[in-house]
Amino acid sequence: xxxxxxxxxxxxAKRGQDVALRCDPISGHVSLFWYQQALxxxxxxxxxxxxxxxxxxxxxxxxxxFAERPEGSVSTLKIQRTQQEDSAVYLCASSLSGQxxxxxxxxxxxxL
Amino acid sequence: AxxxxxxDSQVPVFEEAPVELRCNYSSxxxxxxxxxxxxxxxxxxxxxxxxxxSTLVKGINGFEAEFNKSQTSFHLRKPSVHxxxxxxxxxxxxxxxxxxAQKLVFGQGTRLTINP
Numbered sequence: 001x002x003x004x005x006x007x008x009x010x011x012x013a014k015r016g017q018d019v020a021l022r023c024d025p026i027s028g029h030v031s032l033f034w035y036q037q038a039l040x041x042x043x044x045x046x047x048x049x050x051x052x053x054x055x056x057x058x059x060x061x062x063x064x065x066f067a068e069r070p071e072g073s074v075s076t077l078k079i080q081r082t083q084q085e086d087s088a089v090y091l092c093a094s095s096l097s098g099q100x101x102x103x104x105x106x107x108x109x110x111x112l
Numbered sequence: 113a114x115x116x117x118x119x120d121s122q123v124p125v126f127e128e129a130p131v132e133l134r135c136n137y138s139s140x141x142x143x144x145x146x147x148x149x150x151x152x153x154x155x156x157x158x159x160x161x162x163x164x165x166s167t168l169v170k171g172i173n174g175f176e177a178e179f180n181k182s183q184t185s186f187h188l189r190k191p192s193v194h195x196x197x198x199x200x201x202x203x204x205x206x207x208x209x210x211x212x213a214q215k216l217v218f219g220q221g222t223r224l225t226i227n228p
Contacts, residue, residue: 004155006155031214033215033216035216040220040221041220041221042116042202042204042218042219042220042221043156043202043216043218044218045215045216045217048215056215059215091155091156093155093156095214098214100146100158100161101158101214101216102158103148103155103156103157104155105153105154105155106154106155
């Protein structure tokens with residue numbers, strides 16, 4: 001497609017379950033970012049990939065959060081043993097190197 | 113490290129009136145500046161960006177912003193708003209030194225509501 005695609009759009013999980021969120025960036029975009037947006041807040045940076053290399057994971061809130069981009073295209077954000085505070089919208093963005101980021105519509109995660 | 117403060121959490125205006133959304137930033141290094149718009153249940157769309165050059169930047173949908181280095185501000189303006197401008201607006205900065213790794217630091221957002 002023409003834009004960044006994220007799936008699922010909505011995810012409901014019980015506390016303690018593991019979840020996986022997928023991001024399909026714009027074709028050819030080497031840079032890929034994940035952000036977390038809590039209700040009523042601005043997005044906060046989680047992690048950054050350049051191709052398949054994860055160059056910055058300073059924003060990941062705990063070791064329960066893990067992201068990968070094994071072939072330098074699709075990325076998956078995994079959250080293990082989910083907690084209620086993980087409820088948020090998770091946004092993926094991609095860009096050509098040094099260019100503005102294009103965002104997907106996000107995955108709204110609700111932890112019950 | 114950088115931080116962004118959006119001074120108004122909500123701004124209600126009447127249709128066809130002018131609007132200004134305020135943004136101040138703090139940074140020990142030079143930054144790029146951005147405004148994004150977020151419609152309900154959607155991701156963020158870039159309105160405009162300041163990279164270098166003229167401090168008055170024009171974006172999409174009739175919006176413009178002015179970079180003021182001395183006041184560390186990047187306020188967003190539109191001379192006449194439309195109902196369709198109702199959305200959440202985010203100001204953001206990124207570190208110029210990071211090259212391609214331009215992670216964004218966002219403000220808390222300003223909800224712009226246009227009343228008929």
